[in-house]
Amino acid sequence: MKKILFLFLALHLSGLGFAQVKVEHLLTENQTDPLSIDALTPRFSWQITEANKRSVMQSAYEIKVKKGNHALWSSGKVISDQSIYVPYKGETLVSGQKYTWQVRVWDNSGNASGWSAPASWQMGLLSPADWKAQWITPGFAEDSVTRPSPLFRKAFSLSKKVASATAYITSHGLYEAQINGHRVGTAFLTPGWTSYNKRLQYQAYDVTALLQQGKNAVGATLGSGWYRGHFGYNPTPNLYGKDIALLLQIDITYTDGTKATIISDDSWKSSTGPVRFAEIYYGATIDDRMQQKNWSTTNFDDKGWYGVTVKDFTKNTLIATYNEPVRKHETFKPVKIFTTPKGEKVIDFGQNLVGWVQMKVTGKSGDKITLSHAEVIDKAGNFYTDNLRTARSQNVYILNGEGEETFEPQFTWQGFRYIKVEGYPGDLKPEDFTAIALYSDMAPTGTFNCSNTLINQLQHNIQWGQKGNFLDVPTDCPQRDERLGWTGDAQVFSRTATYNMNVHNFFAKWLKDVAADQYESGSVPFVIPNVIAQGLKSGPGASTGWADVSTIIPWNMYLAYGDKRILEDQYSSMKAWVDYMQHQSKNDLWNTGNHFGDWLFYSENDDNDGHSAITSKYLIAQCFYAYSTQLLINAAEVLGKTEDVAYYNNLLAQVKAAYLKEYVTPNGLISSDTQTAYVLALQFDMLPEGLRQQAADRLVANIHRYNNHLTTGFLGTPYLCHVLSRFGYADVAYRLLLQDTYPSWLYPVKMGATTIWERWDGIKPDGTFETPTMNSYNHYAYGAIGDWMYRVIAGIDTKTDGPGYKQITIKPTIGGKLQFAAADYETNYGKVSSHWKLDNGNLILDVEIPANTTATIYIPVSNNGTVTESGKPVNTDAAIKLAEPISGYLVVSVGSGSYHFISTL
The missing domain is CATH 2.60.120.260 (Galactose-binding domain-like)
Known part of the structure; x- marks a missing residue:
């Protein structure tokens, strides 16, 4: 009887529109219950959760804000599907005061949620x-x-x-x-x-x-x-x-x-006190006798x-x-303790990480222990630190002799996998040493795995490269005497970064320093914060692909998070950089200045046969000039700056015309016949439509000339596989991804890497090292391939017209002899999933779409194949709308929910 009554009440309440949807995960300015907001109109975001129901959309919301028991603002019922970055419009907010807010929503069936649990925020010190x-x-x-x-x-x-x-x-x-x-x-x-x-x-x-x-x-x-x-x-x-x-x-x-x-x-x-010395590059000296x-x-x-x-x-x-602040994260115990051929005591933690080692020890007052840090062991099996340059990277501990003591450094950090221990009283025991990872406390958002274990290790390395180098600013390396916010590294990796972790606030903060340190001319320094020419109005900078950080990352953040404020905050900086390039150009051709070019591209020591993949730096500069101009146009369109749209569209046409005149023959041969030259031309639409496919064919021919290896450096690599898959060569993109000999993404994996290397051959096949003056083993730039793995292999992307995954695309690409691939990604709206696997000639595709979003799903299928969803023909569910098919795919439009497709390949 109780069960019947409960069912009756549930159905009755459902009919009245109660509790059909829930509102959770409330954020104020992208933070959970923050304590120091200085935005006078903070913005509210929330997620809608609804189990076992499809096509749930928000149709309206209502927000109420209180200070204590005092009602400060009520939005009333607002007819809108907006659930992120909704601005506060109430009474003036006061410095240091705490406020609470709640929200309720209505879905597209007229059902109302209950009020959410209260969230809070506190204003910072406003003046x-x-x-x-x-x-x-x-x-x-x-x-x-x-x-x-x-x-x-x-x-x-x-x-x-x-x-x-x-x-x-x-x-x-x-x-x-x-x-x-x-x-x-x-x-x-x-x-x-x-x-x-x-x-x-x-x-x-x-x-x-x-x-x-x-x-x-x-x-x-x-x-x-x-x-x-x-x-x-x-x-x-x-x-x-x-x-x-x-x-x-x-x-x-x-x-x-x-x-x-x-x-x-x-x-x-x-x-x-006990911290007698502490420097970022050199380490710390802790004397416990001085406690x-x-x-x-x-x-x-x-x-x-x-x-x-x-x-x-x-x-x-x-x-x-x-x-997010820097915090402690994963811990690692020693996987091996050994003595090198030189007789040194070394501990291997099994993972190249950033942070420090916590040590327990018992000894006499005045005993001194030195921990030195290294990323690799050399060919002979000895501890290797030459690539740290002048960074001593040592922590020194002096005992007070009062029983067991625990040490860890302060105001420094190290990048390492191995430590050398000197002066330790007694035997080294695993239980006395713990490596602690340290990085900005960004929420993990993405996972990717597939049937290829080497690619899974590559994904692991990409994520650990990001963890180790996202330490308050996006650093180029965490171990040597550098650790600077190199702009080129950050921009090429920025889209990949959004998949692995929530980098919204991380990059929003750093981009403001990009604008703050931008020179008066509009030139952008090589590193941010600018310690190369700190405090100067002009100085080293303006390298193409590096300075374009000012346009590329704001746009990538807008795509990933749908936050117009990032474009608003950075627009002046974006415009200043494009204007700088225009002022440096003659007849719309930018062929002046010093540029890093396609940094660390494939190069043979003996180039008599022209085998090194040298791409003209000025050709690259012209491509990025066009790309940044296009991104500025995109931002201007989003922000409603119509005069700028018209002006820079005209400029863009002139820049592309100058490129064609200077660098491309009538038949489409680019003067630098390299992979990077064709990749940038195609990625940035530098060529007329009629010349694009032949350029893609030339790119593939070049790849074949190098025995199916890439030759690209920092600027060409992020776009290489995207261009190949866009122009019908996904099989070649897969071949490059799966290549495991130098140069390739999997070569370092086969060599035992646990992070991304700075150079394709940081360790050579014979076990020797690249030049130690620039050879980092934790340098995330080449990890930009992760973007292709999420967006093309698994197929998760956002539409430009519906950024921040408000309008989602799921378009997996089968290939590379993969039997399955699976990616999950936490968006502002909830989790997006794309899992596919091959099963006896069929493709099984499981997709999850969060509430208050829509998705276009491209289901791979053969010409005469069939597609079912949850065991029924795909066209029998009213929630699944067929769209115009394209070659190799059945295309459907759906709302939120979980979908189980089976198609014939």
Whole structure:
């Protein structure tokens, strides 16, 4: 009887339109319950979930916002399917205040959801006047050589019970804070790296649980970091300043509603502790004998400490943090401990990673242990660090002798798979060493796997290359004396990056530094933040394919996330770069300046037979000139800038005409007869329609001349397989992907790589190494093939007219003797899946489409084949609409839901 009653109620409620859809995963400015929003009109996003129902679309929404019990804004019922980036339109928001919001939606059947669980956000400090804290520096004379990390502390008393408390912290240098002996937050390398003279981030922390009525103490340790550490080319100190300084403010609300504020000021004390040295390239020295135990607690006597000096540093550059902080992630135990032929004790962790090693040890006071880091072991089996150049990459630990001690470094990191251990008292045991991965805390979004184990390892390497190099900024390498935000590497990999992890906030932050450090001429520096010509109005830059970061990444982020604000924020920078190229051109031909070209393309040492794949740098520049102009036009169209659309369309036509006149014969032969030349011409539509297929044929002929190997470098490689599959040569693209001899993607895999290499032959077939001056084994650029694996093999893509996967394309490409391939991708709307496998002449394709989106699915099928969905002919389900077929595919349009197709091949 109870079951019958329950069923009756469920059907009755369903008929009334209750609880048919759910609203979950609420975000404010792409963050979950953020604590420091400084956007005055924050935007709201949510996901709609509905099990076992197809074609669910949002037809309307309603948002309500409160401050405490006070209703601040109600949108009313808004007829719209928009569920991401919905702007707040209520009362003016106040610095430091916390707000809550909820949303409910109606679906396209008229069913209403319940109100979502509340989400919250807190405004940051919106103006310099909101900062009551003062900048403080150590009150003692610093050792200017080793620069031990200063400690700052302040004891204070709270007269009442704390209801809520937020700490706002930043620094010149890096900081780690403590309250009452407990670490504040879980982030590392804060406040992160930005163009410090123009943009300095602060972080906000909920520290309510760390404070208590009565006595309290707060402290912070600082390190030199990017701000004043030895960094950049010919590592130089004090790039942004010589000082090291702290700015800290805790805003407290008591349970009775009254408030208090704790600030950094002249009442603080300063000293030094166990961190005697810490540099990004060189590592850290930790002397446990110098510990000041309980220094951040109320029980500590700081009478012997120095005072501090208050400084009048600017607060006008302070900005809230939106990107994910660097945090600890995976851990690895040793897979092998061995002695090299040279007699050195070495530990292998089995994975090239970025972070550090945590070590446990028991010994005598004064015992010194040195951990050195390396990516590879040489041909003879010895520890190899020549490719680190001047980066010492060593952590030194000095014991206090008081039982078991645990060490890990501060204010530095290493890129490594192996460590060499010197001075360790006793035998090396696996349980005493743990490698900890460190990278920006971006949510994983994509997975890809297939029936080929080497490709699966390649995908693993791509993801670990991204993890190791997405450490607050997209670095070119994590191990040697570089670790800079190289623009070319970032732009070629940016679309792949969006599949593996949610890089929306990560790149939005970095792109603002691209604009901040862009020269007045519109030229873009090679690295961002620009430490090569820091603070200058002009300097090295403007290399094609590198400076185009200013147009390519904003557009890729817009495609992946559908966020127009990225285009709005970057539009001036995009336009300035295109205008720079125009001003450098004569008769619409850009053939001046210094360019890196198709960096690290295939090259023979002896080029007497012309075997090296040399592509004219100016030809490449003209192609990217056109591409950036096209992307600027695209952005202008999205933003409604009609005058710019007209102007730059005219410019684009002239740029392409100049390219044809200078570099292409009437029959379509490109003057640089290389793979990269044809790839860029076809990818960027530089050729008239009538010359494109012959160019693709020439490209394939070139590949065959190289015995089915690629010869492309940084600029040609990302587009190579895309061009081949677009022009009917998917089989050749697969052949290149599956090639496992040099040069190829799988050659490093066969050589044991666990990340992507900088060079195609970083380790040669005979076990020797490429030139050590530039030979990184964790360098993600060539991992851009991952984009093709997701978008073509699995077939998951977004339509330009419906960016951010509002309108989805699923178009798998069968080939490469793969028996199956599967990709899952978490979009702003929910999970998209495309899984296919071959089964006795049939293709089984399982697709998942999230609510509030639509999809066009291309189902591979033979000319006379049939297609079923869930066992029924595909044309019998009203939710599946047939579209115009294309060669080799049956095309259907669907809404959300799960679909099980079987087709005859």
